[in-house]
Amino acid sequence: MGYKGLEAPKNLVINFRPSEKQFELWQLLQPNRCNLCGGEIEQREITTGREGFRDFKPTCVKCGNQNIPQVILAGGAAGGGKTYVSCCWIISSCIRFPELRAVIARKTLKSLKESVLNTFKKVCSMWHLEEGVHYKINNLESVIYFWNGSTVTMIELAPSPNGDYTRLGSSEWSIGAVEECNECDEKGVDVLSSRLRWKPEYFRHGVLLLTCNPNTTWVRDRFVQDNDGNPVKLREGEYTCFFTVESNPDEEFLKTYVSMLNKIKDPAVREALRYGNWNFTDVNNAAAYWNFDGNKHLVTGLREKVYDPLKPLIISWDFNVAPFMSTLALQVDYENKKLYVLEEILGRPEDKENNTPALALKISKKYQSERHMGGIIITGDPAGLARSTQTQDGVNNYTIIMDNLHPALHASKRLLSKQPPQKTRLEFINSILSGETGWEVLIDIRCRRFTEDLLYQKKLVSGEKDKSKVTDPKLRIKYEKFGHLSDCLDYAICLLLSKEWGKFQRGGSEAGIATTNNTVYGTFEY
Numbered sequence: 001m002g003y004k005g006l007e008a009p010k011n012l013v014i015n016f017r018p019s020e021k022q023f024e025l026w027q028l029l030q031p032n033r034c035n036l037c038g039g040e041i042e043q044r045e046i047t048t049g050r051e052g053f054r055d056f057k058p059t060c061v062k063c064g065n066q067n068i069p070q071v072i073l074a075g076g077a078a079g080g081g082k083t084y085v086s087c088c089w090i091i092s093s094c095i096r097f098p099e100l101r102a103v104i105a106r107k108t109l110k111s112l113k114e115s116v117l118n119t120f121k122k123v124c125s126m127w128h129l130e131e132g133v134h135y136k137i138n139n140l141e142s143v144i145y146f147w148n149g150s151t152v153t154m155i156e157l158a159p160s161p162n163g164d165y166t167r168l169g170s171s172e173w174s175i176g177a178v179e180e181c182n183e184c185d186e187k188g189v190d191v192l193s194s195r196l197r198w199k200p201e202y203f204r205h206g207v208l209l210l211t212c213n214p215n216t217t218w219v220r221d222r223f224v225q226d227n228d229g230n231p232v233k234l235r236e237g238e239y240t241c242f243f244t245v246e247s248n249p250d251e252e253f254l255k256t257y258v259s260m261l262n263k264i265k266d267p268a269v270r271e272a273l274r275y276g277n278w279n280f281t282d283v284n285n286a287a288a289y290w291n292f293d294g295n296k297h298l299v300t301g302l303r304e305k306v307y308d309p310l311k312p313l314i315i316s317w318d319f320n321v322a323p324f325m326s327t328l329a330l331q332v333d334y335e336n337k338k339l340y341v342l343e344e345i346l347g348r349p350e351d352k353e354n355n356t357p358a359l360a361l362k363i364s365k366k367y368q369s370e371r372h373m374g375g376i377i378i379t380g381d382p383a384g385l386a387r388s389t390q391t392q393d394g395v396n397n398y399t400i401i402m403d404n405l406h407p408a409l410h411a412s413k414r415l416l417s418k419q420p421p422q423k424t425r426l427e428f429i430n431s432i433l434s435g436e437t438g439w440e441v442l443i444d445i446r447c448r449r450f451t452e453d454l455l456y457q458k459k460l461v462s463g464e465k466d467k468s469k470v471t472d473p474k475l476r477i478k479y480e481k482f483g484h485l486s487d488c489l490d491y492a493i494c495l496l497l498s499k500e501w502g503k504f505q506r507g508g509s510e511a512g513i514a515t516t517n518n519t520v521y522g523t524f525e526y
Contacts, residue, residue: 044058072209073210093202287457316330321349337439
C-alpha cells in the first residue's frame with residue numbers, strides 16, 4: 001500500500017559509481033547473496049541438541065557457506081564515504097522492496113538529523129527523488145515515508161534511565177544502520193540487531209551496518225583487535241570493511257578533504273582520521289597522568305625489541321579482584337635511564353584467575369616456559385602485606401605469591417614501607433613521563449588496559465586519583481573501572497627510582513624499602 005499523497009518517480013536515475021572499497025561493502029550488504037560465491041541464501045534447519053527446539057541458520061544453497069554477513073562494520077578514516085554507501089543501500093532497498101522497513105540509529109536523534117539525514121537527502125536528490133513528491137519526512141514521528149509504503153525510522157540508540165532497551169521490544173525492521181556506533185553501548189547495538197525480522201521474503205536474514213572512525217571502545221575489541229593488538233577473530237556472521245579517505249571516489253572532495261586532515265596538529269587524531277589507524281590513543285587533558293602521550297610513550301613490539309631474559313624482571317601487583325587482578329612486567333636500563341613496561345598480565349574472573357594464587361601460578365608458568373633466567377623482583381601495593389581474615393597468621397598476598405613462583409625463577413620481594421602519598425606520587429610520575437628528569441618511559445602498545453588507565457583515570461580537584469566506582473550489570477558488584485594498572489606503575493617507579501622519588505618529596509626522606517637489605521634492581525646479581 002502506497003503512502004497517501006506521494007507518487008512513483010517517472011525519471012528515477014540510480015547514479016551510483018562506487019570505489020573498489022565501497023563496492024566491497026555494497027556486496028556484503030546485498031540481500032540473500034552469498035559473500036563467497038554469489039549464490040542464493042536460505043534459512044536451513046540445524047541440530048541444536050536441545051529436544052523440542054528448532055534452530056535455523058542462513059546458508060548458501062550453492063556452496064553451503066553459513067558465515068553469511070549479518071552485522072558489518074565499515075570502519076576507518078573520516079571522509080571515506082561510509083555514510084554515503086549506507087544511505088544508498090537503504091534508499092535503494094526501500095525503492096526495490098515495497099513496504100520495507102529500515103532503521104537508522106545514532107546515540108542522539110539530534111546528531112542523526114544534523115548529519116546522516118543531510119546525506120540521505122543528498123542521495124535522494126542525485127537520484128531525482130523529490131521530497132514531498134516521492135518521499136516525505138515526518139520530523140515529529142522521525143520517519144521517512146516512500147511512495148510505495150517503505151519507511152525509514154530514525155531512532156535514538158541510548159538506554160532508558162534503568163539501563164535497558166525495552167522500548168525496542170515490539171519494533172520490527174528488515175535492515176538497519178548505526179552511525180558512529182562507538183558512541184552507543186554494545187548492548188543497544190545487539191538489541192537493535194535482534195529486531196531485524198520484518199518481511200523475511202525480502203531479507204531472509206537481518207542485515208545491520210555499523211559505521212565509525214577508529215576508536216578505543218568495544219568496537220575495536222569486537223571487530224578489529226584483541227587485547228594484545230592482534231587481529232580479532234570475528235564472530236560468525238560478522239564482518240569488517242576497513243576504509244581510508246582514498247576509499248571515496250570523489251576526486252575533488254578528496255583533494256580538499258585530505259588537505260584539511262593533514263592540517264590536524266594532534267598526530268594521534270590525524271593518524272585515526274586521515275589514515276584509519278586503530279593503533280592510536282586519545283588525549284584526555286583531565287587525566288591524572290596528564291603528561292602521558294601515546295605517540296611518545298607507546299611502542300609497537302617493544303617487548304620483542306628490548307626484553308632481556310638474563311636481566312631481572314619486575315612484576316608489580318595490585319590486588320583488586322574486579323574488573324580483574326592486575327600486574328605489570330617491567331625492566332629498567334639504568335645506564336641509559338629507560339624504563340620499559342613490557343606487558344600487562346591480568347587475572348580475569350571469567351578464567352577464575354582474579355585471585356593471588358591463581359595469577360601467581362600463571363605468571364610462574366609463563367616465565368618458566370619462556371626460560372627467564374635473570375630473576376624476578378616482586379613489588380606492588382604495600383597493603384598486600386596485611387593478613388586476610390581468611391588466612392592464617394603470617395600468610396598474606398606476598399607470601400602466597402612467593403609460594404606459587406617456581407624456585408628456578410629466583411624470585412625476591414622488594415616493597416615500599418608504605419603507600420606513597422597519592423597526590424605527590426602523581427606529580428612525580430608525571431614529571432617522569434614529561435622527560436624532565438632525564439628518564440624515558442616506554443610502554444608496549446599491547447598493554448591495552450594499562451593505556452586506558454593512563455588515558456581515562458581522572459584527577460580530583462584535590463590532586464588525587466578519582467576512585468569513583470561503576471556497577472557491573474552481570475556480576476552485580478561495584479568496582480573502580482580505572483586505576484589498578486596505573487597503581488602498579490606508581491609502586492614500581494617509586495621503588496625502582498627511589499633516589500629520584502626521595503628527592504622529589506618536599507622535605508621528605510627517601511621512600512623506605514621493606515626488605516632485609518636495601519638492594520634494589522640497580523645492583524641485583526645477574
